[in-house]
Amino acid sequence: MDLFESFVTFKRLLPELVGISYSTQEKLPMTMTLGYITPHYVETQLEHSKVTCYLSKKTTLRDEVIIRNLSFSMRNFFSQITEDLKELTVPVRKWQAVELAAQLSSHLRIDRLLKSIQEGLCDLLDAEAASILLYNEKKGVLEFMVTVGKVSGKIERIPVPMESIAGTIFQEEKTMIFNDLSKAKHFKGVDKASGFITRNILGSPIWRESEKIGVIEVLNKKDGGFTESDAEVLDLFAKLIGFKLANVKNYENASRRLKSVILSIATAIDKRDQYTHQHSNNVTNYALNIGQKLDLTEEKLEELEISSLLHDVGKIGIEDAILLKAGKLTNEEFRKIQEHPKIGAEIMKKVHFITQSIIAGILQHHEKLDGSGYPQNLKNGEIDLFGRIIAVADVFDALTTSRPYKDPWPVEKALELLEKDADAKFDKRCVEALKEYLNEKRAVS
Ligand SMILES: [Fe+2]
Known part of the structure; x- marks a missing residue:
């Protein structure tokens, strides 16, 4: 040892x-x-x-x-x-493998974790690609974990039969090198589907304590074939990362269940009003993209997602006669509507996983930097970043979708209004971030 x-x-x-x-x-x-x-x-x-x-x-x-x-x-x-101790020499790459595994401890989302593992391992082992396969107990197969889309973070699972190289590594329970694939009888299938030409493979089983949970493969050594020293590095990394992968998977499952409940609440709020149908979802999409442009951490983005989905939850406390009124609201009715951020914050404060930032997003999404917003007439630095982000996302969605009193505005016109009011009412950085996201989206479509 x-x-x-x-x-x-x-x-x-x-x-x-x-x-x-x-x-x-x-x-x-x-x-x-x-x-x-x-x-x-x-x-x-x-x-x-x-x-x-x-x-x-x-x-x-x-x-x-x-x-x-x-x-x-x-x-x-x-x-x-x-x-x-004096003679103990530390192979630098083993140290780097430990370092890489340690760096990954901040990841909460499996798509980010997979991406970082793949990039890190390719650098460390001088390879062209790396992939993670997790074992699906119910189906008895290994599944390639492939990230789909930049923002959605969706993971697609492609089943790989046990009669494959990954399956062999999994069953043999040891790190294996395949430098000459023409001799590997189990090599088939996956290359054709991906279009990727594999020359050689180094793979290691991933363990969580005594339970095998998957396989890490590194493909195509850039210079020659994989060596025993590469195998030792990957073997060490696979032992370190098993816990993290399993934890993130469990966290994601729990988080997915929680989000589906939150999504149902948000949909129930939106359904009360046919005109604001989809509103919470749209606001969440804009807010998350703004948050990503502002380099929020994964943990903060998770909180922002919950805050945006629930930003109008307080409308539960507003009677239909006011909320769904097609005509102009009286001052008294408008005052009542203005209570929804407070009602929402009050309701959510009682839920133990709801953080201060999530509450701030719900409570402050109608505040304006110049103090003209509601319900607390907060100004500039008094408004939490979540409040500012959701404010921009909320107004942009309201402007660009139909309402009983107006047709949807074109994107450019809505952005113009936000830019005109940036600094006075809205946080300029949030408006810029939204604009950047919309430009990128337009360039792709
Ligand atoms: Fe609102």
């Missing part, structure tokens, strides 16, 4: 582990560190040495117990490497 393997052993129980450091207290103190150093760590004092485990999140009592127990149970190993 070497320090890498000890890292892997710890990581199996602690997916948030991003670094491990070992130091001796002999005459010459020596330290060996892998991965990232973060402010969150647990130190375990052994007889002649100290093991420090770094985590990507605040440590909990459970983490401390696991780390201390593991460190003690591995104390023989740690004392043995005291002697070997």
Whole structure:
């Protein structure tokens, strides 16, 4: 066992582990560190040495117990490497594989995670392509995970039979190199469908503890064939990433279920008014594209999605006679309508997963930078970024769709109005981001 393997052993129980450091207290103190150093760590004092485990999140009592127990149970190993430490050389690419796995811990969405794994592995192993196949227990097949579309993040699953190279790697349960594919009897099918010509393949099973969950394949070494050293790097990476893939998959399943409930609520709100049908969906699409242009993190984009879908949830509390009135609203009726952001925020505040930002988006989506908005007449910096983003998305959708009192405006005219009011009423960055997205969309279609 070497320090890498000890890292892997710890990581199996602690997916948030991003670094491990070992130091001796002999005459010459020596330290060996892998991965990232973060402010969150647990130190375990052994007889002649100290093991420090770094985590990507605040440590909990459970983490401390696991780390201390593991460190003690591995104390023989740690004392043995005291002697070997001087000669211990770290292959740079193994270090990079650990680093790559650690970097991926911030991903919440599987499409982004897959993309980063593919790009990272191609760089690390000097290959043309990389793919992830996850095992579908119900169907008994491996499935290629292919990302569809830039924004949608949809994952398409292409089944691959067990009589394939990936299937062989999965069944043999070991990292395998196929440098001469003409000799590989199981090589068929997938190339024709993708149009990609595969010259050689290096693949490794992905593990989550003792459960095989899939296969990582790296295709076409740019220079010659894959080597044993490449295989060691991929093998290590596959051991580190299993937990993360499984966690993200579970998170996505839970998140999908939650979003389908939220979507049903949003649809129910929209259905009350035939003119605003689809409104919440449209606003969410615009808001997310603005958020992406503003480089929001994945976590923030998830929150923005929920906030946008629910931005008008407070309309539940507005009576039909006012909400659906075709004619001009009286001042009193307009005052009542203006209560919907507050009602929405009140309702959602009680739900425990709803964050402050989500509430701010719901409460502040009718505020204007000059203080002329409602319900709190907030100004400039008082308005949360979510409030500003949803305000732009909301007004743009309202302008470009039919209402009882107006025909839909052309995109250019709506953008002109938003640009004219940018800085006075709307956040200029949000308007610019929306414009950029619409231009890109037009260029594609
Ligand atoms: Fe609204």
